[in-house]
Amino acid sequence: xxxxxxxxxxxxxxxxxxxxxxxxxxxxxxxxxxxxxxxxxxxxxxxxxxxxxxxxxxxxxxxxxxxxxxxxxxxxxxxxxxxxxxxxxxxxxxxxxxxxxxxxxxxxxxxxxxxxxxxxxxxxxxxxxxxxxxxxxxxxxxxxxxxxxxxxxxxxxxxxxxxxxxxxxxxxxxxxxxxxxxxxxxxxxxxxxxxxxxxxxxxxxxxxxxxxxxxxxxxxxxxxxxxxxxxxxxxxxxxxxxxxxxxxxxxxxxxxxxx
Numbered sequence: 001x002x003x004x005x006x007x008x009x010x011x012x013x014x015x016x017x018x019x020x021x022x023x024x025x026x027x028x029x030x031x032x033x034x035x036x037x038x039x040x041x042x043x044x045x046x047x048x049x050x051x052x053x054x055x056x057x058x059x060x061x062x063x064x065x066x067x068x069x070x071x072x073x074x075x076x077x078x079x080x081x082x083x084x085x086x087x088x089x090x091x092x093x094x095x096x097x098x099x100x101x102x103x104x105x106x107x108x109x110x111x112x113x114x115x116x117x118x119x120x121x122x123x124x125x126x127x128x129x130x131x132x133x134x135x136x137x138x139x140x141x142x143x144x145x146x147x148x149x150x151x152x153x154x155x156x157x158x159x160x161x162x163x164x165x166x167x168x169x170x171x172x173x174x175x176x177x178x179x180x181x182x183x184x185x186x187x188x189x190x191x192x193x194x195x196x197x198x199x200x201x202x203x204x205x206x207x208x209x210x211x212x213x214x215x216x217x218x219x220x221x222x223x224x225x226x227x228x229x230x231x232x233x234x235x236x237x238x239x240x241x242x243x244x245x246x247x248x249x250x251x252x253x254x255x256x257x258x259x
Contacts, residue, residue: 001096005104009074015108018070022063022116029060030120034127037222045221049128050139055222056124057143058215063116064208067109067151068175071158074105076168094255102159102247109155113147146215153243160250166257179208204228207242210235 009015037052078087078101087097121140154175162171183206190203203209204226213235216223230238 001100002103005100006107009104009108014070014073018066018112019115022061022066022112023119025062025066026060026116026119027123029062030056030123031060031127033060033222034124038128040221047221049125050136051220051222052128053121053124054139054143054215055220057117057120057147058212058223060120061113061116061147063109063113063147063151064154064211065176065179066116067112068154068158068179069172070108070112071102071105071155071160072162072171072175073158073168074108075101075159076162076165076171079162079166080168095251098163098251098254102156102250105155105159106152109158110148110152112155113149113151114144116151117144117147143215150211150214153239157243157246160246163250163257164253166253183208201228204230205238207239210239214239 033056034052037047037055041047077083087101121143158171158175161174162168165171165174186206187203187209204213209229212223213225213229214232216225229235
């Protein structure tokens with residue numbers, strides 16, 4: 001069931017559209033944030049190409065958002081076209097069905113993470129090829145691994161939200177509005193208030209902020225770490241707990257749904 005779902009998603013128009021979107025928007029984002037880094041270098045900032053590439057990947061890639069939407073669409077359409085009944089007929093054990101659906105979209109999300117990372121890194125390396133100290137293979141591998149894990153997580157959350165809401169449209173809206181509208185508004189309001197305090201603490205523990213914290217090098221001036229940001233270990237722990245909670249709620253929801 002799991003590999004069947006993976007193969008179907010790989011061959012689907014949905015994956016093709018998402019891969020093209022991730023590649024195009026990530027290349028554009030990489031160009032923008034590489035330009036920001038180069039402008040900082042021109043202003044006297046000491047910045048290596050490895051830091052430039054990492055910052056561009058963190059801030060420029062569209063893969064996490066697109067992966068979440070893919071998960072929401074791929075699983076949400078089962079509730080729109082009656083596919084859930086067929087899936088339950090083929091796989092009566094709902095726990096096994098849940099693992100196959102969420103696992104498959106997580107794999108596809110990880111692939112989108114690689115596409116986005118490759119697009120951003122290629123643009124950054126091309127634009128910043130005059131800089132000294134090119135990034136090592138280990139640095140690029142760590143950046144790519146972080147993107148794979150984050151995008152797989154985002155896709156799994158999107159799938160879980162679709163199961164909980166039992167609506168493709170509502171799940172898509174949640175996965176778009178949350179990271180692109182609500183969280184930036186909260187973080188911007190925190191900045192306007194001067195940061196710190198309870199509001200600043202909330203902003204540092206929002207999902208996208210935690211995902212950025214996992215990837216950020218504390219000495220990177222392009223994406224500086226907030227003074228109130230949690231340590232890396234705590235950020236990973238909070239994200240793990242949130243993912244486990246979302247998956248548990250979605251699993252229970254699927255177990256009680258009527259096909």
